[in-house]
Amino acid sequence: MKRLAVSLAFFLVLSLGVGLAVSGPDFMDWGVAGGLFALAVAGEGFRFWLRHSRTKKHDSSGV
Template sequence: MKRLAVSLTFFLVLSVGVGLAVSGPELMDWGVAGGLFALAVAGEGFRFWIRRSRAKKRDSTGV
């Protein structure tokens, strides 16, 4: 759980930084920042799903 929190915090800071960098003279480009963070959350969810499905396959020996 700690790894998830650290990873999402890192990607949140990174996406806000990219949103600020892309926006130019405006304050913030929330569409870019939100989209990047949504991709990070989806990636972490996919990683969790893959790990869980592999663990289920390992537990079920079919006996």
């Protein structure tokens, strides 16, 4: 869980930085920042699901 929190915090800061860099000095581009962070959350969720399904598959194979 600690790795997940660190990874999501890193991607949050990165997406906010990209949103600020894309928008310029006027305002934050929340669409870009939110989209990038949503993509990072989906990727981390997929990685967690893939690891969890492999663990279940490995545990159920032993009779």
